Amino acid sequence: MNNEEIIVLSEDITTKIAAGEIIERPANVVKELVENALDADSDEIKIEIVRGGKGLIRVSDNGKGIYPNELEKTILRFATSKIKELEDLTKVQTYGFRGEALAAISSVSKFSIKSGKTGFDTYELSVNFGKVNSCNMTSPYIGTVVSVENIFMEIPARYKFLKSNASETREITKLIKKFIIINDNVTFAYYVDGKKIYHYIKGYNALKRANELLDENRLKPVEYRDNKYNIKGIISDPLVQKHKAEDIIIYVNGRIVKDNVILKAIKQGYSFVLPHNKCPVAIFDIKVSGNDIDVNIHPAKNMIKWLNPNEIFHIIYNIIKSNISKESLSLVGEYRWVENENPINKKYGYKEIYNDLLLFDEEVQNSTLVKNNELKVLGQLFNTVIVVEKKDKVYFIDQHIAHERVLFEKFLHNNILNDNISVNLSEPILYEFAIDKIEFLENSIEDFLSLGFGFERFGRNAIKLTKVPSYIIKKDIGDIFESMVNELDEITDDSLKSKIIASLSCKAAIKANEKLSYYEMETLVNDLFDSENPYTCPHGRKIIFELTMEDLYRKFNRL
Ligand code: ADP
Ligand code: MG
DSSP states (O other): OOTTOOOOOOHHHHHHHHHHHHOSSHHHHHHHHHHHHHHTTOSEEEEEEEGGGTSEEEEEEOSOOOOGGGGGGGGSTTOOSSOOSGGGGGGOOSSOOSOOHHHHHHHSSEEEEEEEOTTSOEEEEEEETTEEEEEEEESOOSEEEEEEESTTTTOHHHHTTOOOHHHHHHHHHHHHHHHHHHOTTSEEEEEETTEEEEEEOTTSOHHHHHHHHTTOOOEEEEEEEOSSEEEEEEEEOTTOOBSSGGGEEEEETTEEEOOHHHHHHHHHHHTTTSOTTOBOOEEEEEEEOGGGEEOTTSTTOOOOEESSHHHHHHHHHHHHHHHSOHHHHHHHHHHHHTTTSOHHHHHTTOOOOOOOOOSSOHHHHHHHHHHTTTEEEEEEETTTEEEEEETTEEEEEEHHHHHHHHHHHHHHHOOTTOGGGEEEEEEEEEEEOOHHHHHHHHHTHHHHHTTTOEEEEETTTEEEEEEEETTOOSSOHHHHHHHHHHHTTSOOGGGHHHHHHHHHHHHHSOOTTOOOOHHHHHHHHHHHHHSSOSSBOTTSOBOEEEEEHHHHHHHTTOO
16 A cells, blocks of 8 residues: 555444544443443442443443344444434433444444333343454343453453543542432442442432432532523532542533533632632532533544533522521531631641651661762752762752652661561551542552552541651651642552652652751761662753863853
């Protein structure tokens, strides 16, 4: 074939390319399949995943099913039972309408769809990475079961972007929670690797579902209705202060969407009572006529365009402002008063006590000084750069990046067998975290311990920090630990340790604009020259800038 020839790609290839727009990871598959089950008016939906959905995703429903002679059409691109004409687009009440999901999913996995309707035989269609294998009659079933195995297995370019099983599972679980909360007229069962995680019976209402699934009971229902909008919401009182907007969930006409207009309205509504870096729990279920929004702006249909964004902004903003009551406001005042203390410590009657850890113990100092005796620390420039003379060179060292490098290597080369890595805290520190964070911590106990952090679970949603790394000094180690844990989120298990190390090194390192004693500078410089790579930090930033005697003399025209 001549290289410049333009060819029309085969159907098989175009479908696989288009699949990338909807299906990037297992959670996207789960979303499409659950939406299909809801579109089919099911009131019982079972979701099973194995190995973060990479092994298996199976969604079974008791919905209206598919006629035997229609089954093979479900995997054709742009084949849908939900719209027939362009005008139908503004009226769609269903999640799906583009007829792309099953085509996409079946082109990138080992796929099967089994479906039965009352009065008809049940058939099962199986497809292997886009190639139809068989379509046969099978044992009777009323409803539909879709199984997706080995997603992307034959498409390495996509497979390699999948994250660890744990991380894909987390993503799916987050999504499932959102479906469960709003669809309270549906029974949901959710299984991960054969274990039942959630089981909610229909009729158990959204507020109770949200209380349990988001592990938060300071929530209250709100409502708004006019001739255009019908809005139900669940919002938290100002004592609920989340680090992330994770529990802000927006549904428009039942569809889970990311919408900046609503998000902004929520944030501004809360801006009077929440610190600017904290987020509430807010769930809004907005029903509006299809003429006022366009859902067809993205293939994944997770974004919408408002015809009149100002209007909906003000409605949401006002719902929040009028519902955050005076009594909760007075609580906020009280809360703010204690804000500088660790609220958890206060709650449990602890004082904030960290062991006064010594910066660089004497042994370290002696050993390194001997080795690098030709180094002479001259001082600190601008409280940020350490100046060192070595033979015929002058080094300018960025103290933050240098310390980051030193800590990084110390953590990397230490292991659990080395007793010196930890120091016991004279008083343990308690932290409250969300349940999934606690579970994550419990599962990663070994990794943390190998870096010097020791902790144990304390009740349902707190942990007790008992040991901290001996290398972290002078710093508020309690805060470092907390902010680090809050950051560790999108992390894959495989690289957990190195991510902890990177985050810890950066947080614990001496900052720029920090005045150092001569002793601290000397120790840092010696540690740096003892490290494997004193010249660049783990991210490749320059640590040392050097000037030779020659360079300097040339400036004075001495040479
Ligand atoms: P869309 O949902 O956009 O129509 P899909 O590819 O998701 O496209 O599904 C194609 C068609 O297959 C749907 O229009 C519907 O007719 C049928 N279908 C898919 N899943 C189910 C299900 N769980 N129950 C009944 N019919 C289904
Ligand atoms: Mg669909």
